[in-house]
Amino acid sequence: MKRIALALALLIAGTSHLFAADKLKVVTTTEDLASLTREVGGDRVEVNSIGRGYQDPHFIEPKPSFLLLLKNADLLVVVGLELEIGWLPPLLDQSRNNNIRPGATGHLDVSQGVEILDRPTAAVNRSMGDVHPLGNPHYWLDPANAVRIAIQIRNRLAQLRPADAGYFEQRLNDFKGRINEANKRWLAAMAPFKGAKIVTYHSSWPNFTKHFNLDVVGYVEPKPGITPSPTHTLELINLMKEQKIKVILMEPYFDRKTPDFIAAQTGAKVVVMYPSVGAVAGADDYIKLFDRNVADLTKALR
C-alpha cells in the first residue's frame, strides 16, 4: 500500500514538473503589466507585451505578429477602462482565441482591483474626444496599485496553474518586500517637494502625483486625447504665470512644440518623464522605472 502511495506521489510530482516546464504563455497590452507578470510568474511564464513602453498606449499600430501572440496565448492581461479600445478588439477578433476573450479565465482586466481616479460623474460625450471615459486608465503609475495588479496576476496564474500556486505566492511576497523598500526611498526623495504645483501634457499622472503629493493644476491638452489649441494654451500660460508653475511634465511620445512654447513664455522647464517600463534605456522593470522617474523629477523640482 505504502509503495503504491509513493509511486503515485512520484507520478504526480513528475507530472506537475512536466507541466511546469511547459510555460504559460502570457500576453500583456503594456510593458508595465509584462514586468509585473514576470515578477509573479518567474520562470513558469513566457511573457510578451504588445505595446512598447515608448509608445502611447492609447494608439498602437496593429502588426501581424500580434495576432500570432494572441492566437497562442493562455492569458491576456489588459489595463482596461478603454485604454486599448482603439486597437485591441479587432486584434482579439482576428486571433480567434476564445480562451482570452473578455469573460474567459484567460482574460484578466486588472482595472477591477485597483484605485481608479477621475471617474466621471456625468455621462462623457465621446465626440469631445475624451479618451478616459470610464476613469483614468493610467493607474499603474502608483506603487500601491502595482501591488494590487500583482495580486490579481497571482490569483489568475494560480487558477490557471494550481500546481504552481505556492511558487507564485512566494514570488509575489518577494516583490511586495522589494517594492515596499523602494517606495520608502522614493517617498523620502520626494518629501521636500510636497504640494509642488505642476502641469502635465496628458492626464496620465493622477495616481503618481497623488502618491507623491504633487498638485497638477493644468494640462497642455484641453481634454484627454485632444491636441493643444491656441485658446487653451494662452489660458494655461496665464494660469502658470499666476501660480508660478515651474514644471511641465510630458511623455516622450508627445510633440514638444507646445510645451516648449509654454516654457519659453513662463520660464518653466519641460521635464520628460517615462510612463512605462521600456520607455527609456535602463527602465526595464517596474521598480527601475520609478527609480528613474523619481530621480529625474526631484532634479527638476530642486
Ligand SMILES: [Zn+2]
Ligand atoms: Zn490617457
